[in-house]
Amino acid sequence: MNDSNIRLDIIRDEAAFTALKSEWELLWLKVNGRYFQRYDVSLLAWLHVAKPRGRALHCIVMRENGELCLVWPLVTHRRALWRYLLPLGSDSADYTGPLMEDRRDAAMLVERAWKAARAECKADLIRLPYMNEGSAIHRLAQREKHILSVQKNVCWIAKLHEYSDWATYTKSLGALFNKKPGQLERRLAKEGKLEVFMMDPKNRKGIAEVIHWILATKREWAEKVNKKGAWLFSRHYENFLVATLTYGGDNAPARIHVVKFNDVLISACIMSHGNPLATGVISGFDLKYSQYKPGSIAWEAAIKWAFEQGYDVDFCPGSEKYKDYWTRGNRSYTWSINVANNTWGLLGYRAASTAKALIAAVKGLKPGSKEATAESGRTGSLPQDPVSE
Template sequence: MRHDLITTNEAIPALREEWEALWRRAGARPFQSPAWLLPWWSIFGTAHPRIAALRDEGGTLRALLPLYRLEEAGTAKLLPMGVGITDYTDALLDPEAPPDAVTHLLATALASETAPCDLPDLPPDAALLAAPPPQGWRAETWPGEPCPVLTLPDSIEALRGPISSNTLRKLRMSRHRADRAGGWSATTARPEDVPALWEHLVALHQSRWTRKGEEGGVLADPKVLAFHRTALPELQAAGALRLHALKIGGETAAVFHTLAGPDRLHLYIGGFDETRAFESPGTLLLGHLIESAVTEGLREVHFLRGAEPYKYSWGAQDRPNTGRRLTRA
């Protein structure tokens, strides 16, 4: 196996094609795709990437760990690309990668480093969580945020098991009210409709959170908005993006940005028209998305970071993330 370390921004674009091929072979989450991380790097990145790559004798990329060095206020540390707005972080591993691939990746990325390496938001199955630290380094962990996950049954009828009776009753009532308000429909955006629908989501999201006293919510940050506008076409081309719209009486009442794969639906961010609160457009759209996921044969719906009560009313159970810090022994 050959170990490479990419430390310049100029060298990153050449990695794009084989990075995506590795991501597809690995069956990894959308958050580990170049369609997500390279737009993030273009907006939030520094001049100090530290991307560790592991290749076999034929030159095929078998494992990848995209880190970067952050220097501020006289201190430095290594972090995973995507940190902050990425709910799950991890290394990328080919099914044919050697068992100790992650340890080799870490050793390559941390070579000659003295700064600590923080790895937040590692899901329970993360390779970075289980791998032993490189020689000369020690590891400690900290508890991360809860990430509720709904395990899907084989049929829509079986959803009555995990979903609370109150939520099912609210869903039925919302559908009746929406029918009386002119009818409702839920659709997945066509590629040509994605940009306009995204801007509609932004407007709904910002309006709702401003009324709650948090000016614009998470989409108030110009850099976050720039990231999403850059990433949308990339994710769409990779087949990971799904932008869903709910209409009541012919007018858009809710929009949800989700990421698909593998066998999962990730509910990333949404916006809802609060003037339609009587019909509960958020409940309507979530119910539709969960039922559609069952019909499609998906196995899980991930509500991502945060312990908001509504997630548990849909039957989700916590799968907490974990943070890991590596420091010189």
């Protein structure tokens, strides 16, 4: 890399951000970018999540001889006395990683972008969720002096392109819940009127109703298994999901499949378009119909659609059984790392950890104080973690 040919800028206003559209989209197509790296998905995350929450934009852009070669949208926000830096996203299980060309000096480009983010965005604490293991940004984060917390998650990719047709692929899978693909749908169809279909992206009202329903079912499920996330209660995340299914009409970034039984909605799931890697975004099902595994029926429809489009499928981080099944066990790992960017951030982390331990002691609970491992990560809390709104 000849530094004299590489220019780095940090875009902080919306007009300049949207002006990147054409060259961002060209770069995304050229390098087989992923769903979270799409221009329109990043724009919708800004318009529906980050901007309404008062966050500040810091989009790192690098050009070589005037041609875009890296783009990494980040945001900052203040909580109490500390400023956080994190990737622009939906605030759910979004990956971290810049969109860039695959080139020999890629690691040096990412390092330069990382140093600029640390120096120019004026953050005390940095969140780097779901970095693919071994990626350039993951390797950089691992080397940081003040790592506050580390979490490892399994993630899954179905390599659908390896199969000549749907029948060959499904025959390779074995059984899920003691049923082969197609059997769950056929069984439920014998019980009443069954409809499995993809919604029209122009039906914004209907899609909004289904998204509201999905999040309600997810909250019910989360209550049952005690696995809650702030995004489940966020109106901003709900608006973002609706936008990804309707923005651009037939060219919307994602599509939604629904399952109705006797005219009652019982499951739905969202699958993005791919390049060629699609993303399984979110699903929900009615617990009253759990014996029929309606979520599996919705996922099968979405995966078959992805297969027909020529996509592979990224099922994102999580240990759910269906992910292992549909990917034939093709797993890898992501790492989420929180970093103190300065002494003030480090002091804030220590103060929050001390306060958490004291509260636990007052409640008669044993404070968690085990040392970090590669699997469990470091214990502790960041000051004033974001909460639901």
